[in-house]
Amino acid sequence: MTALAARNRRRVPWPVWVFLLIPAAVEVAWVFWPALNSFYLSLTRWNGLGPPEPVGLANFRDLLSDEVFRQALRNNVIWAIGFGGLSVLGGLALALALNRPRRGVGIYRSAIYLPMVFSLAVTGLFWRVLYQPDGAVNSALGGIGLGSLEHQWLADPDTALYAVLIAAVWRQVGYVMVLYLAGLKSTDPVLEDAAAVDGTTAWQRFRYVIWPQLRGVNTVVFAVTVIDSLRTFDIVWAMTQGGPYHSSELLSTYMFQQGFTFLNLGYSSAIAVVIFVLAIVFIITYLIRATRTEEAA
Amino acid sequence: MTNNQLSRRRFLAGIGGVGAAAVLGGCATSSSSSSSGGSTALVLQSSLSDAAPKAALTKVVEGYTKHKVTLNTIAIESFRAQLPTYLNSSNPPDVLTWYAGSVARDYASKGFLMDVSDLWTGDGACAGFSPALKELSTGTDGKQIFVPTNYYWWGLFYRKSAFQEWGVQPPTTWDEFIALCKTLKGKGIAPLTMGTGATPWVASGWFDYLNLRINGATFHRELLAGKHSFDGPEVKQVMEYYRELLPYFDPKGRSYSWQDAVTPLVTKKAAMYLIGAFITQSVPADVVDDIDFFRVPPINTSVPVAEEAPTDGYFASAKSKNPQAAKDLLSYLASPQAQQQFITLSKSSNLPTSPEVDTSGFSPLVQKGIKYLEETEAITQFFNRDSSDELQTTADTALTRFLDSPDEVNSILASWQAAAQKVFTS
Numbered sequence: 001m002t003a004l005a006a007r008n009r010r011r012v013p014w015p016v017w018v019f020l021l022i023p024a025a026v027e028v029a030w031v032f033w034p035a036l037n038s039f040y041l042s043l044t045r046w047n048g049l050g051p052p053e054p055v056g057l058a059n060f061r062d063l064l065s066d067e068v069f070r071q072a073l074r075n076n077v078i079w080a081i082g083f084g085g086l087s088v089l090g091g092l093a094l095a096l097a098l099n100r101p102r103r104g105v106g107i108y109r110s111a112i113y114l115p116m117v118f119s120l121a122v123t124g125l126f127w128r129v130l131y132q133p134d135g136a137v138n139s140a141l142g143g144i145g146l147g148s149l150e151h152q153w154l155a156d157p158d159t160a161l162y163a164v165l166i167a168a169v170w171r172q173v174g175y176v177m178v179l180y181l182a183g184l185k186s187t188d189p190v191l192e193d194a195a196a197v198d199g200t201t202a203w204q205r206f207r208y209v210i211w212p213q214l215r216g217v218n219t220v221v222f223a224v225t226v227i228d229s230l231r232t233f234d235i236v237w238a239m240t241q242g243g244p245y246h247s248s249e250l251l252s253t254y255m256f257q258q259g260f261t262f263l264n265l266g267y268s269s270a271i272a273v274v275i276f277v278l279a280i281v282f283i284i285t286y287l288i289r290a291t292r293t294e295e296a297a
Numbered sequence: 298m299t300n301n302q303l304s305r306r307r308f309l310a311g312i313g314g315v316g317a318a319a320v321l322g323g324c325a326t327s328s329s330s331s332s333s334g335g336s337t338a339l340v341l342q343s344s345l346s347d348a349a350p351k352a353a354l355t356k357v358v359e360g361y362t363k364h365k366v367t368l369n370t371i372a373i374e375s376f377r378a379q380l381p382t383y384l385n386s387s388n389p390p391d392v393l394t395w396y397a398g399s400v401a402r403d404y405a406s407k408g409f410l411m412d413v414s415d416l417w418t419g420d421g422a423c424a425g426f427s428p429a430l431k432e433l434s435t436g437t438d439g440k441q442i443f444v445p446t447n448y449y450w451w452g453l454f455y456r457k458s459a460f461q462e463w464g465v466q467p468p469t470t471w472d473e474f475i476a477l478c479k480t481l482k483g484k485g486i487a488p489l490t491m492g493t494g495a496t497p498w499v500a501s502g503w504f505d506y507l508n509l510r511i512n513g514a515t516f517h518r519e520l521l522a523g524k525h526s527f528d529g530p531e532v533k534q535v536m537e538y539y540r541e542l543l544p545y546f547d548p549k550g551r552s553y554s555w556q557d558a559v560t561p562l563v564t565k566k567a568a569m570y571l572i573g574a575f576i577t578q579s580v581p582a583d584v585v586d587d588i589d590f591f592r593v594p595p596i597n598t599s600v601p602v603a604e605e606a607p608t609d610g611y612f613a614s615a616k617s618k619n620p621q622a623a624k625d626l627l628s629y630l631a632s633p634q635a636q637q638q639f640i641t642l643s644k645s646s647n648l649p650t651s652p653e654v655d656t657s658g659f660s661p662l663v664q665k666g667i668k669y670l671e672e673t674e675a676i677t678q679f680f681n682r683d684s685s686d687e688l689q690t691t692a693d694t695a696l697t698r699f700l701d702s703p704d705e706v707n708s709i710l711a712s713w714q715a716a717a718q719k720v721f722t723s
Contacts, residue, residue: 048381049407128495132557133549155494155551157701243497244551244701245694260378262687264723 091176124238
């Protein structure tokens with residue numbers, strides 16, 4: 001311990017610790033403890049009545065043979081790739097397009113960010129209306145002569161998940177755009193100008209000058225996207241409730257249904273543990289990779 | 298370094314405090330005491346969160362002056378999820394809204410519900426209720442654990458003026474019914490509407506009725522209790538009849554909720570809707586008087602006529618601190634005056650369970666509903682109420698899949714049976 005560090009530590013007055021303890025206690029009591037409990041519950045069979053009955057790893061074994069769970073897991077993979085990929089590509093493209101100050105650019109930025117202020121449940125209800133058999137999507141297709149593509153978007157198991165995905169991306173894209181806009185603001189314009197003077201193409205400037213400078217933002221966007229895609233629940237629940245026949249089921253909706261509709265709290269805790277492990281694995285691997293490259297750089 | 302040590306000690310004390318807080322907060326798996334109540338104050342936990350029924354119950358409770366009553370209204374989804382916690386807590390709500398049927402019986406068999414048999418005998422509030430209602434309110438041990446206060450019926454609803462325009466009559470036999478569907482389809486009208494998009498459970502309405510008409514109420518109840526197989530010959534026959542109906546459903550119903558599917562009926566684009574009497578809540582006020590219904594025609598005439606009549610009411614928690622007062626409140630809620638007040642104010646087409654309620658002021662539709670149920674020989678409730686919400690989802694999956702791909706009926710029924718088996722053994 002260096003003298004400087006010791007002096008710094010001594011300077012923290014004790015009431016600060018007391019004040020810090022209060023939120024820490026709240027966090028432990030209301031977040032960590034229930035989270036730990038769900039690990040314990042995942043090893044039990046419990047319907048909320050009486051004490052939970054320990055069953056070892058039976059819940060996890062049941063998950064492996066549960067057709068709906070496997071469907072939900074597959075859908076979650078599609079969701080993570082589709083939701084993450086489309087919202088990052090869309091958000092980045094919009095941010096690049098709307099980065100330069102131009103007349104009316106503020107209006108575009110606000111318009112694209114606007115969906116973010118609605119709750120996901122409202123977004124879902126709104127899109128459900130658009131997707132109705134006589135709704136705007138089908139009317140628009142009919143109007144431009146593509147009547148043959150008209151479809152019962154949310155009632156067809158082949159399209160339901162993607163229909164919900166588009167609604168979710170529509171909302172998320174504005175958020176990712178704002179993150180990237182902030183990232184672009186912190187890039188050094190002198191570098192880009194210098195590269196332009198050297199005769200680089202726009203793509204080269206983006207790939208070799210701007211993109212490396214966005215590394216910090218990318219970490220944030222990646223973490224936010226992975227977490228958002230794993231915790232997606234409300235929009236699916238509002239639009240399809242996982243149906244028709246589980247074709248748009250995600251791990252989160254299946255967990256909710258098992259836990260709060262059927263009261264299989266042990267089983268749904270096991271699904272929660274799977275979600276937690278997936279999120280942690282993704283994020284830790286990414287963070288480790290990101291810090292390694294930073295150290296190397 | 299004394300300063301530093303001091304702060305460390307305080308820090309450790311703080312850790313202890315955090316631990317204590319964690320213990321306090323860690324009630325997820327133990328019983329917790331809910332909001333405290335005075336010795337005579339009663340808590341009535343209600344899941345009636347729709348505007349009209351909520352206002353109606355508030356008014357009814359205001360009329361009860363013997364004990365102080367706190368009315369807590371919780372949306373049905375949370376209510377259902379937390380019901381075990383309510384009943385299991387050391388200071389539970391005294392009286393709760395719920396449905397008659399297997400879920401209530403399940404709680405009763407675990408000892409969570411108060412025995413209210415004395416309300417069903419002598420001059421008790423429920424003594425005059427029909428034997429069918431008494432049977433519905435009886436637990437597996439033969440004691441009554443439920444106080445039904447209103448119920449409603451299912452039937453094929455239609456618009457009188459529409460049938461007049463099209464020159465058709467309500468059918469009385471199955472062949473007439475199919476012929477009617479054919480005629481209507483020929484006129485470019487969707488004969489049947491059904492919203493199975495956001496509310497797939499509606500598809501169980503037809504399943505229940507066809508099973509009741511083909512195999513009868515006894516078989517239906519046993520099937521839902523796991524005593525018969527969903528891929529047996531009886532259910533296969535039901536699905537054959539269901540399949541006969543498929544061309545007559547409005548195809549857009551797959552995207553609709555049950556409420557959305559009322560619109561084609563109102564705008565005369567669809568003709569008939571097999572649904573509960575709650576349909577009147579979703580019909581514009583100027584159309585309500587034009588709504589009428591008829592019985593699903595008999596198929597197998599050797600089985601007794603049965604109808605679906607889901608029953609709502611209350612039960613009391615076994616751990617209520619104030620059992621006498623809770624029973625008194627139940628008696629009040631079951632009284633003819635309270636029933637009449639609730640039904641009128643809640644704008645539903647529900648029927649009173651008490652025969653003493655003066656029904657002359659109710660609409661002709663409700664009067665017809667009362668007569669309709671009096672004529673029926675057996676009463677079931679609805680798929681989920683006669684089984685469980687978990688079995689209901691197996692039905693939702695199977696039936697909506699069947700609506701989409703009726704050719705796969707055999708494999709659909711086989712996986713339905715497998716899913717149902719899992720529910721029964723879990």
